[in-house]
Amino acid sequence: MEDKNNILKWLNRETSDEELARLQESKDFKTLEKIAHYASQIETPKVNVDKSLEDFKLRTQKTAKKGRVIPFNFKQLYKYAAAIIVLFTTSYFLFFNNETSFKTKFAQTKTFQLPDNSEVVLNANSEITFDKKEWESNRHLTLNGEAFFKVQKGKKFTVLTDIGEVTVLGTKFNVKERVNYFEVKTYEGLVSVAYKDTLVKLSKGTIFKVVNGTIDTVNTFNIKENSWLQKESNFKSIALRFVLKEIENQFGYTIETKDIDLDILYSGGFTHADVNIALQSVTIPLQLSYKIEGEKIIIFNYDN
Amino acid sequence: MTNKSLCDEIYFNEFYSTHIQSASNFAYYKSGDKNTSLDLAQEAFIKIWENCTKIDFSKAKSYLFTVINNLFLNKIKHQKVVFEYAKSSPYLDVDNQSPEYLLEEEEFKVKLKNAIADLTEGEREVFLMNRIDGKKYREIAEMLELSQKAVEKRMSSALKKLRSKINGI
Numbered sequence: 032m033e034d035k036n037n038i039l040k041w042l043n044r045e046t047s048d049e050e051l052a053r054l055q056e057s058k059d060f061k062t063l064e065k066i067a068h069y070a071s072q073i074e075t076p077k078v079n080v081d082k083s084l085e086d087f088k089l090r091t092q093k094t095a096k097k098g099r100v101i102p103f104n105f106k107q108l109y110k111y112a113a114a115i116i117v118l119f120t121t122s123y124f125l126f127f128n129n130e131t132s133f134k135t136k137f138a139q140t141k142t143f144q145l146p147d148n149s150e151v152v153l154n155a156n157s158e159i160t161f162d163k164k165e166w167e168s169n170r171h172l173t174l175n176g177e178a179f180f181k182v183q184k185g186k187k188f189t190v191l192t193d194i195g196e197v198t199v200l201g202t203k204f205n206v207k208e209r210v211n212y213f214e215v216k217t218y219e220g221l222v223s224v225a226y227k228d229t230l231v232k233l234s235k236g237t238i239f240k241v242v243n244g245t246i247d248t249v250n251t252f253n254i255k256e257n258s259w260l261q262k263e264s265n266f267k268s269i270a271l272r273f274v275l276k277e278i279e280n281q282f283g284y285t286i287e288t289k290d291i292d293l294d295i296l297y298s299g300g301f302t303h304a305d306v307n308i309a310l311q312s313v314t315i316p317l318q319l320s321y322k323i324e325g326e327k328i329i330i331f332n333y334d335n
Numbered sequence: 336m337t338n339k340s341l342c343d344e345i346y347f348n349e350f351y352s353t354h355i356q357s358a359s360n361f362a363y364y365k366s367g368d369k370n371t372s373l374d375l376a377q378e379a380f381i382k383i384w385e386n387c388t389k390i391d392f393s394k395a396k397s398y399l400f401t402v403i404n405n406l407f408l409n410k411i412k413h414q415k416v417v418f419e420y421a422k423s424s425p426y427l428d429v430d431n432q433s434p435e436y437l438l439e440e441e442e443f444k445v446k447l448k449n450a451i452a453d454l455t456e457g458e459r460e461v462f463l464m465n466r467i468d469g470k471k472y473r474e475i476a477e478m479l480e481l482s483q484k485a486v487e488k489r490m491s492s493a494l495k496k497l498r499s500k501i502n503g504i
Contacts, residue, residue, distance in 0.1 A: 038494065039487055042465055043472055059498065065427055066497050069444050070451060071466040072424035075360045076369045078376075080352050087351065087377055091384055 042067060132160040135176070137283030138303075140259075145172070149188065150181040154207075154259050156280040176280075177207040177259070194241060195226035204233075209280070212273050213241040216252055242270065265300035274301075274313055275330070282306045284323070289331040291319065341387035341395055350395060351380055357468050358399055361478075364460040365407050367416020367452065375410070379403045400478045416452045416459075420444060443501065450500035458493035461486050 037054050040046050046054065054060060133153055135141050141153045146166040153159060157176020162169075171189035181203045182188045190197040190206050194213040197206055202220025207213070215224050217233040224231045224239045226246070231239050240247035252267065264277050272293035275286045281303050299316060301309035306328075310321045314330060322329045339346045355376060363372035379402040383390060390398055426440050451459060460479075464470045472490065476483040 035491055039472075039491055042490065042494075062498060062501060063494070065440075065443055066447060066494070066501070067466065068427045069420070069424075069440075069447050070462065070497075071469075072420050073418045073448070073451070073463065073467060074421040075363050075467060076372055078356045078359045078373055080355055083355055083373060083377065084348065084351055087380055090377065091381055 038063060130160055131163045132158060134158040137279075138281055145170075147183050147185060149183045152179040154178060154280070174206055174208060177205070177209070179203070179205045179259075195224055198223045198225065209273065209276055211243045212276075215239045242273070259303070262303040263300050264303070267298050268296045269298070270294045271297050271313075271317065278306075278309060278313065278328075282309070284326055284328045286328045286330060289329065291330060291332065339392040341383060341390055341392055346392065347384060347387065350392075354396065354399060355380070357464075357470075358403060360468055361400060361460060361464065362403050362407065364463045365404070365456055367418060375403055375406055378406055382406075397478055397480050401480060404479075418448050418451060420448070446501050447497065450497045453500065454493050454496060458489045458496070461489040462493040462497075465490060 034054075034057060037046065037050055041051065041054060133141060133143055133151075135153050135155055135157050137156050139155055143151055143153070145151060145161070146163060147170065149170075151159060154177035157174070157178060159172055159174050159178060161172035168186075170186055171191060173191045175192070178190075180188075180190065180199075182199055188199045192206065192208040192213065194208055195215075197204070197215055199220065199222045202222055203218035204220075204222045205214075205216040205218065207215075213226070215222060215233060216238045217235055219235055221235075222233045224233060226239075226241055229246070233239055236252065237250050238252045239250070264274075264281065266274055266277075270293065271291070274297050275288070275293075278284070278301065279286055281301075284306065295317060297313065297317065299312060301312045303309070306323070310323075310328065310330075313319075314321050318333045319330055320333050322331070341347050341350065358376035358379060359373045362375040363369065366372060366375070379399055382402050383395060383399060426437070428436065451462070454462065461475055464475050464478075465472070470478075472483050472486045475481075476486045479486070
């Protein structure tokens with residue numbers, strides 16, 4: 032049996048010299064050698080390649096009169112289609128996209144004007160986007176974070192946030208939208224706030240607040256203190272968690288707490304100028320302590 | 336898009352020139368008929384040309400042999416195949432010129448020729464593709480769309496038959 036495999040290997044020109052020597056010793060090898068040798072001398076009709084190709088062309092020309100169907104090459108089409116799509120999308124973004132956006136990072140505020148000269152002051156860690164081209168016909172913008180608006184009189188002015196929608200004609204007002212926190216303060220004129228199914232009209236000096244999905248009923252505030260514009264934040268009976276969030280936004284630290292009731296209410300304010308003073312003005316009234324470690328603030332109970 | 340297309344005349348001509356001889360040989364191993372083998376190969380190439388859009392260039396070779404096989408099955412009546420040796424083919428032992436040796440070899444050649452004609456088609460095409468065209472089993476397997484094991488099997492059963500016929504058992 033081993034013999035048989037070796038013979039096959041030999042005919043396939045894969046035998047080593049050693050194997051060949053062993054094979055040559057087998058008694059039947061003479062016959063095999065002759066078979067292999069003479070079989071390869073059987074004559075096959077030689078094909079004259081050029082002549083037969085010519086003949087082939089002649090024969091195909093006759094059949095070609097039927098008209099050979101050349102299929103539409105879709106792969107080729109995809110190539111052009113892809114190129115055209117890329118061209119159109121890039122040019123669209125280059126020439127037709129008038130989305131303008133303003134963004135602030137931690138501990139940064141930005142003041143800018145909208146196309147109709149309305150003023151916006153953007154608080155820390157916030158973003159506003161609007162369509163420049165459509166602005167004249169449609170004054171609406173998207174807000175993520177907190178901003179103060181001084182709107183020029185004119186058509187309806189709308190601020191869209193993930194939580195609610197604020198519509199005005201021409202006033203001064205402040206919109207604050209943080210995680211689970213939505214607040215609108217009216218400094219001048221009349222502001223209408225749409226929150227889910229409720230539509231509230233806020234007159235001067237009133238505040239609309241939604242915390243964790245429930246509408247807060249405390250609804251007046253001091254117009255004189257549009258606090259963050261004067262580089263401080265003020266709170267009136269606000270859960271500690273939102274106060275701490277605001278400290279994070281203003282100073283760019285992350286805050287960790289240990290065994291602290293985050294729902295405890297805080298009234299007061301903190302300055303944006305100095306993190307230590309700010310932390311003190313929040314922690315001392317609540318009898319808490321804090322520690323700053325690099326980019327992290329740890330707040331814990333005073334007694335511990 | 337570097338794929339060669341058989342519809343492109345340059346590639347087709349290249350494909351034709353490379354394979355026409357082995358295609359004709361293959362037809363010959365099957366039919367043993369000198370007069371029809373080239374025709375059969377030509378016809379197979381025409382089929383490929385007509386269907387050039389449907390055939391992948393890399394698959395064309397095995398497609399060619401499949402077509403020849405099918406044409407053969409459809410057209411050629413099974414007949415006794417006849418092979419001839421090339422004139423002036425050298426003997427195995429070229430130095431030995433003794434009349435007895437020459438006679439012995441001639442006798443052997445006749446026996447071999449007849450034994451090959453008696454092989455089954457499958458055995459014969461594999462055996463002769465290996466012997467005459469010098470193709471390796473793997474190439475043959477690829478052309479005929481068989482496994483290499485199947486080719487080896489045909490090869491060894493061909494050898495077995497040839498040996499037993501020649502040894503007169």
